[in-house]
Amino acid sequence: MDYFIDALGDICPIPILKAERKLKEIKPRERVVLETxxxxxxxxxxxxxxxxYGYPSTIVEVDEGVWQIIIEKTA
Amino acid sequence: xxxxxxPVKKIISRQETAALAVILVFLGAVFFLRSSHAEAAVTASFxxxxxxxxxxxxxxxxxxxxxxxxxxxxxxxxxxxxxxxVTTTGFTAVNFLSTxxxxxxxxxxxxxxxxxxxxxxxxxxxxxxxxCLSGCLVRLGExxxxxxxxxxxxxxxxxxxxxxxxxxxELSIARSPAVFLxxxxxxxxxxxxxxxxxxxxxxxxxxxxxxxxxxxxxxVQALEQFKPAAWFRQRYWPYLVGAAAxxxxxxxxxxQWGRPWGLSGGIAHFAGWLCGLIGLNPLKWPYFNxxxxxxxxxxxxxxxxxxxxxxxxxxxxxxxxxxxxxxxxRPRSAKYMLSALCGGLLMGYSARIxxxxxxxxxxxxxxxxxxxxxxxxxxxxxxxxxGGKILVRSFT
Numbered sequence: 001m002d003y004f005i006d007a008l009g010d011i012c013p014i015p016i017l018k019a020e021r022k023l024k025e026i027k028p029r030e031r032v033v034l035e036t037x038x039x040x041x042x043x044x045x046x047x048x049x050x051x052x053y054g055y056p057s058t059i060v061e062v063d064e065g066v067w068q069i070i071i072e073k074t075a
Numbered sequence: 076x077x078x079x080x081x082p083v084k085k086i087i088s089r090q091e092t093a094a095l096a097v098i099l100v101f102l103g104a105v106f107f108l109r110s111s112h113a114e115a116a117v118t119a120s121f122x123x124x125x126x127x128x129x130x131x132x133x134x135x136x137x138x139x140x141x142x143x144x145x146x147x148x149x150x151x152x153x154x155x156x157x158x159x160x161v162t163t164t165g166f167t168a169v170n171f172l173s174t175x176x177x178x179x180x181x182x183x184x185x186x187x188x189x190x191x192x193x194x195x196x197x198x199x200x201x202x203x204x205x206x207c208l209s210g211c212l213v214r215l216g217e218x219x220x221x222x223x224x225x226x227x228x229x230x231x232x233x234x235x236x237x238x239x240x241x242x243x244x245e246l247s248i249a250r251s252p253a254v255f256l257x258x259x260x261x262x263x264x265x266x267x268x269x270x271x272x273x274x275x276x277x278x279x280x281x282x283x284x285x286x287x288x289x290x291x292x293x294x295v296q297a298l299e300q301f302k303p304a305a306w307f308r309q310r311y312w313p314y315l316v317g318a319a320a321x322x323x324x325x326x327x328x329x330x331q332w333g334r335p336w337g338l339s340g341g342i343a344h345f346a347g348w349l350c351g352l353i354g355l356n357p358l359k360w361p362y363f364n365x366x367x368x369x370x371x372x373x374x375x376x377x378x379x380x381x382x383x384x385x386x387x388x389x390x391x392x393x394x395x396x397x398x399x400x401x402x403x404x405r406p407r408s409a410k411y412m413l414s415a416l417c418g419g420l421l422m423g424y425s426a427r428i429x430x431x432x433x434x435x436x437x438x439x440x441x442x443x444x445x446x447x448x449x450x451x452x453x454x455x456x457x458x459x460x461x462g463g464k465i466l467v468r469s470f471t
Contacts, residue, residue, distance in 0.1 A: 009407030011205040011221070012138055013145055014470050020146070021471075037404050039217055039395070043133035043311050048148050051284070059310065064090060065218070065395075065402030 001026075007036045008066070015041045016048050023055070023073050034069045035062070042067050094396035101389050108382070114332065115382040121328040121336070122383035125321060126390025129213045131398075132317020136207040136433045140198055140459035145467065149280035154314035155438075156277045161322025162335075162442035163269050167262075169330045178255065180334040181443030184430040186450050187251030189243045193429025194436075194451040196421050198458020202466055204228070204418020205411075207433045208338050208426065211419070212384055216391025221406040221415045228419020233343040234350060235420075236427025237362035243428045244361060254446035265444055272449070310398070325439065332379070335443065337435030338387075339426035341380030346423075348375040362427060410469065429454075 003022055007015040015036050022032050034045065046057040049071050058070040101123060108116040128134070139151035170177045177183070201207040204225045206214055211229065214222040240248075256265035281288040299305060300313035312320075325336045347357035357363050363374065375381075395401040406412055426432040429451055431440055437455065440448025 007407075009405055009411070010470075011406075011411065012135065013142065013466075016146055017467065017471050037402060039130070039311075039400055040133045040135055040138075043314070044135075044138065044151075047150055047314075048146060051150065052146075052148060061310075063402075064088070065400045065404070 002031045005034045031072045037066045090396045090399045097393045114379045117332045118379040118383040119386040122386030123390035126387035127394045128320045130391040130394035132312040134317040137201040140455045141202045144460045145463040149284045154318040158318035158322045160273050165326025175333045182440040183255050183445040184447045185251035185253045186447035187247040189247040189428050190447050190450045191454050193425040194454020195458040196425035198455035199462040200418040200421030202459045202462025203414045212387040213391040216388045217395045219404045224412045224415040225419035228416045229423040230346040232420040232423020233346040236424040237360045241361035256444040335439035339432035341384040344378035
């Protein structure tokens, strides 16, 4: 199942903290979809979950300057 | 493993056309400056480059000092250390091989209580504002509304700091020594000390993040980030690539201009100019009537760092439009605006009393082998730790 987090207008590190909290709650193989317009987030969020938890991310550009980051809880 | 999905788009968007307009206007301005104010043409060119690099690499000094505490992530902190490594190496080379010398042009300032107090306030300010001074300028170019509050705060804080500098000068600055490490220990030992400190902190950051760290695998991965394929595949450059590019740019600026990258001085001179417009006389303030503090014969709007700061906004705007990422970005709540304003005020004030921000004070300061740069860096960490606590309590 996918969990949607609206982080539009939030700046670092709030998107990471929101995603991290959700990812701790959900079951393995579920995903978090984080919508953000914060340009730094596409680097900081993906980097954080890859290096610290080993979770892969996909970035979808939904509009100019708006992205959805899909993070999968692999284990 | 990172997949990026980009929807099919028009071949040339309005943003790319605007990017072309921005760079043409900028090149025209630099061409004009070359004859009227040659120093500003150099600093503006560098500013544009730095804004571009910081936007593309998502480089963030505030994150570097905040994330080790808040989310136990040291990727940005390690990138800042790489930028410092490149700056140190570059400055040393320029010092010996050219006519620009650290003792005359470097950021070597007194270290004392004012450095520690200023550093802690600045570290706190940059975390609650969400960005440092350079980050604020880059975000302005990306269309953030929140950073206009930070800029207003920076201007207000700079005015307060410039006016209040006499008090700090008597309390601490005038009584504190400026420590230039090679002057104390000789060049070979100073260089060794500096590299050992940077290397030691880098390894400590790795241990903090992954314990136990696999050093060999880490360095192989770090080197892979420098393959051009790695950065063109992504929508942004890896942090380390941005860090190296900033260090090299800073070196070139020092070579060409004779002085390293600084920013907060530019904001203070701009604030002074604004005060002049409304009939005040900033040249009476302690900051502007002591040549030690402004280090150039050019005042207010003529100060080359004012051009550097403005060009950073242009560089970021260009990078953002060029990659179709520009948008008017509204903060999620009014609380962010307040936080941005307070952070700006603190940063503006503390940059004056500490005699530099994260750029001129820390990166160029420690890169110039000045002890005040290092003390400032550690004080930032203390302030960022406190700021992180407040931030989490207020926004989650």
